[in-house]
Amino acid sequence: MHFRLTVLLGLYALAIASPLLFAWHYFGNPRDILQELGTILGMLAFAMILSEFALSGRMKSFSERVGMDATMRFHRIIGWLALSAALLHPFFYESTPSGGLFPWDSSREFSVTSEFAAIATGVVALVLLPALIVLAVWRSALDYRYEVWRRLHGILAAAIALLLLHHTLEAGRYAMHKNVALLWQVLTVLALLSLVYRYLLVPLRQRSKPWKVSRLERLTDKQWQLCLQPAGHDGLFYKAGQFAWIKVGRSALSIAENPFSIASAPASGSELSFVIKELGDFTSTLSEIEVGTTTYVDGAYGSLTVDGRGEPGVVLIAGGVGIAPMLGILRQMQQTKDARKLKVIYGNREESQIVCADELSCVDTTFVVQEPEAGFEGTVGIVDAKMLDGCLNSEQLASWLFVLCGPAPMMEAVETYLKVRGVSDDRLLCERFNYD
Template sequence: MNAKWKNWLSNWTEKTSNELALRTKEIEIPKKALQKNHMKPRLLLLLYLFAVTLPLAVSRLVGGPPRVFWQELASGLGILAFSIILVEFVLSGRFKSISNGVGMDVTMRVHQMMARIALVFALLHPLLYQGTPSGGPRPWDPTRQLTITTDLASLSTGILAFVLLPSLVLLAIGRTQLDYKYETWRLMHGIGALLIAALLLHHSVYAGRYGSQPAMTWLWSVMTGVSVGSLIYVYLIQPLRKLRRPWHVISVTRLAQKQWQLTVSPKGHAGLDYQAGQFVWLNVGHSPFSVKENPFSISSAPNSGPDVSFIIKELGDFSQTVGQIEIGSRAYLDGPFGSLTVEGRTEPGIAFIAGGVGISPLLGIVRQMRLTKDPRRVKLIYGNRVVDQIVCRQDLDLEDVTYVLSEPPEDWEGEVGLIDTALLDRVFSSQEKKEWLFVMCGPAVMMDLVEGYLVSSGTPSNRILSERFDYD
């Protein structure tokens, strides 16, 4: 392999490793979350880098004599793009050992970051074969130095994947701006990813200089099989398990303007083993094999009993019809997921910051702390647009609660406007910013502002916990 290519690969691997390490350090994992079922962030990082770079290492061993730099670079980028795409299948957020081990935010951010890196590599891959004449196997080319073949079938799968991959990434980035249901997008995303993986497997094996080697063909086949297996696990094995653990709706209560509390109870089993602040994928009224399920934070406390409650706001898709759900409807839960939990933490106080329906997981934590008589000090900032959107005030009767309204009534005596740095300065002392645990959930704009403010104020990043369900 060309020396320049080796240096480039080494620098890229080091840079990627550092970036992923920074991502995984953003959330400190409580000791309880690092039990045998949860893998440590550093181990996950090493496994990820190993899986992504393994095909590149194997190709170096079996690929024959090196070619000119640009051709080696083109092949290397193509190999890395394919391996990243295959590993992306397990970064979907549906594997507890990953998402609960490093946090859903980190899992999804890495998923997004690496998908975009794979896209850049894939787009550059065919453009770097400068000066490479096309043509199939020739007697004077026994080592397949001519990577690009005239075989239309081998080329067409790569060309189709070249077109589909940008579409898949762009549709994911612009999902919230597009007018189609979440379930539709999810189905399209899964089928599109599966199709791209199959196309790239064929293209790599039949059109690639390295992929045609028996060792590489075997490796690509195994990695693709594992990726497809992850989909089978999520969409077949897990639903089969859920069939044996059904739930049923026992109450649907309007809490506030366009906000509902939905409570489900286990039917024929002990219920859900979860920590306050976690979330599940909720499926109501459909088969467990249906893609019509959505992530919702749990607003109930584990110590309150087997029933599980959710606060759901009418935003679209399933949530618009939550008020029409009939008592007794069959439901299925997949989870728990997430690391927005305070169990095992040793900070002297906990600061909760919620925007709108983001109060749901924080409410679950507050309820659990009350039931367990947790002695830690608590402060809560809870922002909404109007006063009628404030929910569960009786449960939020804490020592220090700050309500914020952007459109307050004339007799409002609380804070007015948005949750901003000036408000945070008034509520939290310098010592609290440095020593307390900050837990937040709400609109992305709010969380970005608060996170940036806290870091600049000296709050260690491992004392800032946040959870998002929308990603750019």
């Protein structure tokens, strides 16, 4: 795991540094160290911003290998790093002569431009970039609709990329070489094309593979089971535990889509089932969905899957609706008569929130409830270190695979506990239900 992570980070660092290395190849004679540092920071910031288009969690192969959680965390870290580098880079040019192109400096080696348009696009990008990050980080606190945020995030990101391209081509020293300029143009076009692919080409492809709502069932007060049947095609190729983005009753081209873990098993046929909790705009209208409603599915994504793992057993730990991907894994293991041992730990605040209790009772499941009714036979409390200590044995801790999905505080407590008990990162698969 550490080796794979190191290799991935190394490859990423190389990709980010490649425009700079490419530029150095054409300009062998670096400038004064401070000016050069300014340029390095500016170029790295631009490369990181362009890479964010690929790190949006919507590249299937990436999300399957690296995982949605890790991808989104990385996306956020890179956002902050790019912002810091972009904000810092102008300060390094403070003592550099500025003005138009000096006759003694035709390759802008010792001077910087003061041309209004070249500077202005950089300044506007520098204002928009923190705005984009603030809107993303404090989205919940600012309390505006998720779809509005997604649209705004995409539009602002595209605008920043274009502004930075102009700034780089007009103000950058290295971009004065036509090959370096071409590289930046190609990279920017690729980044923008990723949006066209995601929001136009993928939806157009989805149009030829519609789904129909086949069943809708209330499981608990606020949780529903939604089932989809492929309409005139073979369905979706997925692994148990993965998730898909769905658009129920909307146009394939609509930007409004929601990610849900697939709770069905690939081995049980082409019908997909989801366990969905009422939360906001879309999920609180679930009761109004009619059987037969056309739906579009984009998937499968995510790395929360036990396929191909060699551990002798699997522990599934879920909190609330985090049980959805676990049901997929559990069902697949049962359908395929998987020889691995299985243990489920399923936490809820109230007993009435437990879904699929009969099915889960057929395997080794510990139900954990915080506020039980009289007569509850499971474990009272929350899924924390103390509870896990009484529930997991040394063999499980030493060699089994742990799969986690649930609310953030539970995930943090469980992850910390497992690490303290010696469970290595490569025996820990996690998914958080947020995509911000």
